[in-house]
Amino acid sequence: MTRIIAVANQKGGVGKTTTAVNLAACLAEMGISVLLIDLDPQGNASQAAGVDKHSVPTTIYQALLGHVPIQNAIVATPYENLSLIASTKDLVGAEIELSALDNRAFYLTTALKPVIPQYKWIIVDSPPSLGVLTLNALTASNGVLAPLQCEYFALEGLSELLHTIITVKRSLNNNVNIFGVLLTMFQHTLLSRQVVDDVRAHFMNDVFQTVIPRNVSLAEAPSYGMPVNHYSPKSTGAAAYKALAKEVLTRE
Amino acid sequence: MTRIIAVANQKGGVGKTTTAVNLAACLAEMGISVLLIDLDPQGNASQAAGVDKHSVPTTIYQALLGHVPIQNAIVATPYENLSLIASTKDLVGAEIELSALDNRAFYLTTALKPVIPQYKWIIVDSPPSLGVLTLNALTASNGVLAPLQCEYFALEGLSELLHTIITVKRSLNNNVNIFGVLLTMFQHTLLSRQVVDDVRAHFMNDVFQTVIPRNVSLAEAPSYGMPVNHYSPKSTGAAAYKALAKEVLTRE
Ligand SMILES: Nc1ncnc2c1ncn2[C@@H]1O[C@H](COP(=O)(O)OP(=O)(O)OP(=O)(O)O)[C@@H](O)[C@H]1O
Ligand SMILES: Nc1ncnc2c1ncn2[C@@H]1O[C@H](COP(=O)(O)OP(=O)(O)OP(=O)(O)O)[C@@H](O)[C@H]1O
Ligand SMILES: [Mg+2]
Numbered sequence A, B: 001m002t003r004i005i006a007v008a009n010q011k012g013g014v015g016k017t018t019t020a021v022n023l024a025a026c027l028a029e030m031g032i033s034v035l036l037i038d039l040d041p042q043g044n045a046s047q048a049a050g051v052d053k054h055s056v057p058t059t060i061y062q063a064l065l066g067h068v069p070i071q072n073a074i075v076a077t078p079y080e081n082l083s084l085i086a087s088t089k090d091l092v093g094a095e096i097e098l099s100a101l102d103n104r105a106f107y108l109t110t111a112l113k114p115v116i117p118q119y120k121w122i123i124v125d126s127p128p129s130l131g132v133l134t135l136n137a138l139t140a141s142n143g144v145l146a147p148l149q150c151e152y153f154a155l156e157g158l159s160e161l162l163h164t165i166i167t168v169k170r171s172l173n174n175n176v177n178i179f180g181v182l183l184t185m186f187q188h189t190l191l192s193r194q195v196v197d198d199v200r201a202h203f204m205n206d207v208f209q210t211v212i213p214r215n216v217s218l219a220e221a222p223s224y225g226m227p228v229n230h231y232s233p234k235s236t237g238a239a240a241y242k243a244l245a246k247e248v249l250t251r252e
């Protein structure tokens, strides 16, 4: 069975893109075939995976609305076993167009069907909202990975996200489950430790053992269009995402 | 003339809420009457200003749609000269309802009219998107303050934001201008310094002299419902926002 993971959290800047790209790249480095889908009009995942989003002829926008078959939107990245469907700001148009349609939540599910068997893992990067694009990611996936920054506002927003996942499970996609909560940008501060303790107490086994530390290599790598395991393989950021890749394989 | 400032940037987690709340609180501490409006369904600004958003009878949602006069939604905060209009996740409903209406961008402008003369500054915290809520903030304001995290993805998104401001200025609100770009979460890394140099080279006088450092007090303060100048008045975070408050007064 192909694992289809929506990386989602409506709170901004918690490490969704960083997690989607680096987890995908670390799985690919282990020889696993991975498709990374950029479902955020900001197009950050496309850039961080080393693809020039402005030169890609077909993006997720056209595939989502059924204008072209999804195969036409898949591009190779410079990294073996890692394929990408890029996004650009045109995707903002899809948000408006889809909002008016009855079955607006199912467009990604329908578009993805023909290519699912070609990949072991499909990882979808979502925008910072619970709008129709994120809804499409939650409906198409069989698991949600929720990055959670070790800070106060992020903790506040988690219950909102979990509430949305339950609603999606009840009315749109019976297969969707919490794949895991990932603690990100951990620093050795009282605040970080309090958040970690709180989250582990509430969500117990739903929280990954792996915790991603704050590490400057993770912030630098995207400006070179490289995942961290290629940019700085010996950094604590790369080690953490390699550990996460190993841990997710135990949860298949 | 009342200064109406939209704090906006579609990139998530760049310090919009932190800037809106702390700038508002530092201006209020100087004896200036300030209204802080939380236009983000996450309701982070409401919490950080010390207001329990769940116990507020009327929020920005009802005022925006004209269900109640905006005066009914204004609540006192624990801080002198600082008033708030809170938000809750109901505001997600407004995004959907407004999207279908012709003059959807003008709801905040219309709702705000009666109370503008009562305040010297009105500061609006926006969500991480360029959707209808942010559009309302840009249309109602006479200046946009764009927080910019000193990191790669944030830099990428700035041109998108500036493009949107120009479009709003041309078609919706001739008064709106770039009030300033604020560099946030500055750390002494090569990446931070590169971003600062890039931004100052491109945007010159549109960039505030004040740079906000990464400082743990800024991350801790919201969990106590206190702006940083009350939570930790001697911290570098408080000093930076006090300096910003002084600097914005020179740009009136
Ligand atoms: N563990 C980390 N250590 C240091 N920096 C990090 C880490 N994770 C992410 N970052 C940086 O923090 C910023 C926010 O991360 P990222 O863009 O991945 O979050 P996001 O949730 O995708 O944001 P958005 O809500 O805008 O989509 C980026 O500049 C990124 O490079
Ligand atoms: N200068 C700073 N130093 C340290 N932490 C900061 C600083 N500014 C903001 N933070 C913390 O970083 C996180 C992101 O900031 P904030 O929530 O203000 O960003 P935002 O742009 O409002 O996010 P969103 O896009 O979700 O609305 C918060 O946990 C906040 O407490
Ligand atoms: Mg992202």
Ligand SMILES: [Mg+2]
Binding pocket: B016, B017, B018, B040, B044, B125, B126, B127
């Ligand atoms: Mg915010």
